[in-house]
Amino acid sequence: MQPEATIGIDIGGTNTKIGVVGSGGNILAQGGMSTEAYRGRSLESFLEDLHGEAEKLLSQAGSPKLLGIGIGAPNGNYYRGSIEYAPNLPWHGRHPLVEMFGQHFQVPICLTNDAKAAALGEMVYGAAKGMKNFIVITLGTGVGSGIVINGQLVYGHGGFAGELGHNTIVPDGRPCTCGRKGCLESYCSARGIRQTAVELLEASDAPTSMRTHMGEKFSTVHIAEAAQQGDPIALEVFERTGRYLAMELSNAIGFSEPEAIFLFGGIMRSGDLLLEPVRRHTEERLLCIYREKVRILPSAFEGDEAAILGASALIVSEMTNTRSANSAPAIIH
Amino acid sequence: MQPEATIGIDIGGTNTKIGVVGSGGNILAQGGMSTEAYRGRSLESFLEDLHGEAEKLLSQAGSPKLLGIGIGAPNGNYYRGSIEYAPNLPWHGRHPLVEMFGQHFQVPICLTNDAKAAALGEMVYGAAKGMKNFIVITLGTGVGSGIVINGQLVYGHGGFAGELGHNTIVPDGRPCTCGRKGCLESYCSARGIRQTAVELLEASDAPTSMRTHMGEKFSTVHIAEAAQQGDPIALEVFERTGRYLAMELSNAIGFSEPEAIFLFGGIMRSGDLLLEPVRRHTEERLLCIYREKVRILPSAFEGDEAAILGASALIVSEMTNTRSANSAPAIIH
Numbered sequence: 001m002q003p004e005a006t007i008g009i010d011i012g013g014t015n016t017k018i019g020v021v022g023s024g025g026n027i028l029a030q031g032g033m034s035t036e037a038y039r040g041r042s043l044e045s046f047l048e049d050l051h052g053e054a055e056k057l058l059s060q061a062g063s064p065k066l067l068g069i070g071i072g073a074p075n076g077n078y079y080r081g082s083i084e085y086a087p088n089l090p091w092h093g094r095h096p097l098v099e100m101f102g103q104h105f106q107v108p109i110c111l112t113n114d115a116k117a118a119a120l121g122e123m124v125y126g127a128a129k130g131m132k133n134f135i136v137i138t139l140g141t142g143v144g145s146g147i148v149i150n151g152q153l154v155y156g157h158g159g160f161a162g163e164l165g166h167n168t169i170v171p172d173g174r175p176c177t178c179g180r181k182g183c184l185e186s187y188c189s190a191r192g193i194r195q196t197a198v199e200l201l202e203a204s205d206a207p208t209s210m211r212t213h214m215g216e217k218f219s220t221v222h223i224a225e226a227a228q229q230g231d232p233i234a235l236e237v238f239e240r241t242g243r244y245l246a247m248e249l250s251n252a253i254g255f256s257e258p259e260a261i262f263l264f265g266g267i268m269r270s271g272d273l274l275l276e277p278v279r280r281h282t283e284e285r286l287l288c289i290y291r292e293k294v295r296i297l298p299s300a301f302e303g304d305e306a307a308i309l310g311a312s313a314l315i316v317s318e319m320t321n322t323r324s325a326n327s328a329p330a331i332i333h
Numbered sequence: 334m335q336p337e338a339t340i341g342i343d344i345g346g347t348n349t350k351i352g353v354v355g356s357g358g359n360i361l362a363q364g365g366m367s368t369e370a371y372r373g374r375s376l377e378s379f380l381e382d383l384h385g386e387a388e389k390l391l392s393q394a395g396s397p398k399l400l401g402i403g404i405g406a407p408n409g410n411y412y413r414g415s416i417e418y419a420p421n422l423p424w425h426g427r428h429p430l431v432e433m434f435g436q437h438f439q440v441p442i443c444l445t446n447d448a449k450a451a452a453l454g455e456m457v458y459g460a461a462k463g464m465k466n467f468i469v470i471t472l473g474t475g476v477g478s479g480i481v482i483n484g485q486l487v488y489g490h491g492g493f494a495g496e497l498g499h500n501t502i503v504p505d506g507r508p509c510t511c512g513r514k515g516c517l518e519s520y521c522s523a524r525g526i527r528q529t530a531v532e533l534l535e536a537s538d539a540p541t542s543m544r545t546h547m548g549e550k551f552s553t554v555h556i557a558e559a560a561q562q563g564d565p566i567a568l569e570v571f572e573r574t575g576r577y578l579a580m581e582l583s584n585a586i587g588f589s590e591p592e593a594i595f596l597f598g599g600i601m602r603s604g605d606l607l608l609e610p611v612r613r614h615t616e617e618r619l620l621c622i623y624r625e626k627v628r629i630l631p632s633a634f635e636g637d638e639a640a641i642l643g644a645s646a647l648i649v650s651e652m653t654n655t656r657s658a659n660s661a662p663a664i665i666h
């Protein structure tokens with residue numbers, strides 16, 4: 001029997017990742033292309049080249065039977081199958097991505113945003129297998145979230161549910177890139193964590209390896225390195241980041257009482273440096289009925305793998321009918 | 334054909350309301366008994382008398398065929414069918430209410446808390462008919478919530494989801510009865526609203542009718558009366574209450590992107606006095622993708638009617654299979 005596979009595509013502002021995924025969640029072939037290189041060029045030309053890359057990878061994977069294609073993209077709307085006003089993509093405005101890409105393939109295609117895809121990846125292939133109620137928080141350039149309730153991804157009335165990164169944790173707090181103030185993202189994105197470090201460094205004269213990295217290239221990697229060496233200021237950055245994150249997690253638990261919350265992103269390579277304070281502060285902040293009941297765990301995935309498996313999981317979960325009972329998604333047959 | 338009916342029971346700290354509800358949501362007979370009178374007496378004796386009251390009302394309603402019984406009670410756990418550590422009921426600890434009451438009836442019985450019942454009442458009989466994604470906020474002695482996503486009430490992993498009243502809106506804010514600080518309830522419960530009024534009155538010398546009501550009996554009714562007469566301090570109480578509520582509503586929208594949020598409770602009799610500032614502040618606080626999309630509406634119900642219809646809706650929705658896909662509830666056949 002011809003083996004079966006799905007394709008998972010993650011369209012990011014800088015790069016696009018693509019993989020052919022076997023039915024067990026094994027990546028059979030994997031590639032990518034620059035998204036940035038298409039600035040000033042049409043979405044059609046991008047999708048044409050993406051189609052070529054997909055065909056090449058399918059052939060590399062031994063030409064399995066293609067069951068469907070899942071796509072994760074910033075501001076990807078599940079219901080409409082469109083990318084809408086994504087500030088970091090070369091194509092502004094609203095574009096019917098699923099319909100356009102469907103001209104190249106005769107299989108179901110489905111779209112959602114990257115954080116929702118990450119949650120589906122965790123449910124179908126990862127650490128949330130068998131769980132019906134959980135949340136994935138993606139910590140990166142931005143802070144995103146994918147929420148699963150009763151075994152279904154929460155899309156909301158219009159397809160835009162799950163923007164926990166832009167929930168307010170500090171009234172009138174730090175300015176956020178969204179134009180509002182005090183959002184979780186302004187404290188726990190890579191930029192937010194860096195800002196916490198800069199604020200602490202400016203308020204202190206203590207020597208720390210972080211000072212040698214100050215400037216444009218200063219990143220959370222430098223903060224993690226310093227913390228691993230016991231640097232008190234760097235440890236305080238993780239302590240505060242954990243506290244900020246706990247402020248949102250404890251409220252999210254009051255909303256949906258998940259079994260577990262998974263944290264995903266490069267910062268999780270620092271392991272317990274972030275996990276320990278997040279767990280401690282969340283537990284301290286919880287209403288008594290929730291205490292010692294919600295696990296906070298690292299994602300099972302890292303980087304490209306998560307993006308591809310998440311997008312693949314989107315189409316797999318559509319086909320196995322775990323999808324939202326709310327409304328038909330934008331899916332092309 | 335013999336007409337069919339359900340029984341809805343709302344067990345409150347002070348009184349218990351009970352009604353026989355026809356299939357169209359019409360209350361055929363309605364009664365009640367004191368809950369408080371059973372302080373120092375057993376739950377068994379209460380349930381025996383409640384059974385007597387139910388039989389009497391069924392007879393008054395013309396002896397319809399009883400399909401099932403829904404019960405709303407503080408700290409009522411849907412999965413376990415038990416009331417658990419409810420501070421305001423005469424029976425402390427954990428009690429298997431559904432199992433105990435099932436000894437009197439050979440029909441399905443189902444239990445949840447009062448705010449979740451209110452949400453089901455709104456979905457089955459009220460203003461949320463046909464909606465798949467909405468939230469009901471109950472504003473009373475406490476602040477509760479019932480959340481519906483994809484047409485299903487959100488119970489969470491352990492049956493305790495939807496405690497938006499105890500989500501933090503002001504870090505290190507007002508002490509709350511739960512022992513934590515800055516909860517929505519500490520600002521928007523009847524007590525919280527009164528406290529806002531007292532704080533404003535203490536900071537001002539302006540004459541206002543509210544001063545004549547100061548003391549134990551000072552209530553939100555006096556604040557609403559003053560506001561209706563244009564009293565600036567009373568209007569400021571509603572303005573602030575609206576802003577506090579908006580802080581939580583805007584975050585709840587970021588979580589589940591509901592189609593509508595319904596506000597329920599005696600304070601809603603004040604109509605636009607609260608609705609207008611809640612709507613304005615919520616809209617101002619929303620992330621751009623949600624603006625002008627989520628309606629904030631008064632509940633279709635008032636008082637006893639809501640409690641009885643909500644409890645009835647619980648058992649109706651169980652029987653029509655709109656219930657949680659998560660796990661079988663505690664239901665006795």
